[in-house]
Amino acid sequence: MAEPLVELRGVCKSFGNKHVLNDVDLVIYPQDALVILGPSGTGKSTILRIIAGLLAPDKGEVYVAGQRRQGLRQDGLCRLRMSMVFQQSALFDSLTVAENVGFYLYQHTRLPEARIREIVSEKLAMVGLSGMEDLYPAQLSGGMRKRVSFARAIVDNPEDPDDDPYLLLYDEPTAGLDPIASTVIEDLIRDLREKTGHAYVVVTHQNSTIERTGDRLILLYQGRICWQGTHAEARTTDNPYLRQFLSGDVNGPIRVIDQVGTAAL
Numbered sequence: 111m112a113e114p115l116v117e118l119r120g121v122c123k124s125f126g127n128k129h130v131l132n133d134v135d136l137v138i139y140p141q142d143a144l145v146i147l148g149p150s151g152t153g154k155s156t157i158l159r160i161i162a163g164l165l166a167p168d169k170g171e172v173y174v175a176g177q178r179r180q181g182l183r184q185d186g187l188c189r190l191r192m193s194m195v196f197q198q199s200a201l202f203d204s205l206t207v208a209e210n211v212g213f214y215l216y217q218h219t220r221l222p223e224a225r226i227r228e229i230v231s232e233k234l235a236m237v238g239l240s241g242m243e244d245l246y247p248a249q250l251s252g253g254m255r256k257r258v259s260f261a262r263a264i265v266d267n268p269e270d271p272d273d274d275p276y277l278l279l280y281d282e283p284t285a286g287l288d289p290i291a292s293t294v295i296e297d298l299i300r301d302l303r304e305k306t307g308h309a310y311v312v313v314t315h316q317n318s319t320i321e322r323t324g325d326r327l328i329l330l331y332q333g334r335i336c337w338q339g340t341h342a343e344a345r346t347t348d349n350p351y352l353r354q355f356l357s358g359d360v361n362g363p364i365r366v367i368d369q370v371g372t373a374a375l
């Protein structure tokens with residue numbers, strides 16, 4: 111089997127006295143299309159941030175391209191490129207679409223302006239936003255802003271001799287989008303993988319996104335992995351957590367949170 115891109119071993123994370131992740135083991139392989147699903151507040155984004163190296167675990171180990179990561183991510187020290195697409199797109203409002211997408215190249219390379227514009231236009235074309243270079247984020251719909259953030263995530267320096275594999279991390283990529291805009295984004299996640307061959311991890315609790323973007327599924331509940339498998343296995347499993355989560359039933363082992371935030375009995 112191929113060397114894992116990322117491996118978490120026995121990862122635990124708490125915020126204050128709240129235990130968010132409990133002894134999580136997780137492996138991400140090259141070309142994985144992995145979806146981490148689970149109810150709100152169960153630690154999905156926290157896992158993604160630990161994979162990205164934006165948060166360090168309290169306990170446990172993180173291996174990236176076979177090397178143990180100490181502390182947080184340090185760019186340039188690792189053979190695996192990773193980009194995170196944040197839930198709120200995280201664009202700079204005062205910069206144009208082109209400046210947002212090309213931000214990394216403007217900051218970290220000596221490529222001439224014209225070359226950066228060319229790369230940016232190529233990435234915008236890949237996400238279906240040709241001709242939007244000079245608009246500002248406020249002039250775009252939520253779905254378009256999402257696509258700009260995808261274009262930014264896949265920007266790389268073509269003159270860098272390193273041809274490392276890379277991993278895209280999507281945090282709730284379809285949150286707040288209508289069903290049609292969600293489909294466009296889900297198709298795009300697949301399509302970008304076809305074009306670039308990268309692996310990805312999607313964190314979501316939306317059924318269509320689980321269905322359309324995941325080859326491998328992991329169910330997280332209260333900071334633990336309760337189930338993992340394929341769609342075919344999900345359809346026939348008798349795991350009570352997964353069955354309840356996918357059916358949306360209020361009865362089952364997943365505790366339902368009521369409107370004032372306390373667990374219903």
Ligand SMILES: Nc1ncnc2c1ncn2[C@@H]1O[C@H](COP(=O)(O)OP(=O)(O)OP(=O)(O)O)[C@@H](O)[C@H]1O
Pocket residue numbers: 125130148149150151152153154155156157315
């Ligand atoms: N920086 C932080 N400081 C304190 N608490 C945090 C922090 N980040 C996350 N938490 C808490 O950790 C728990 C898990 O959060 P996380 O965002 O990982 O869940 P999630 O499964 O991604 O939820 P959602 O689907 O609603 O985005 C939540 O109770 C959250 O309030």
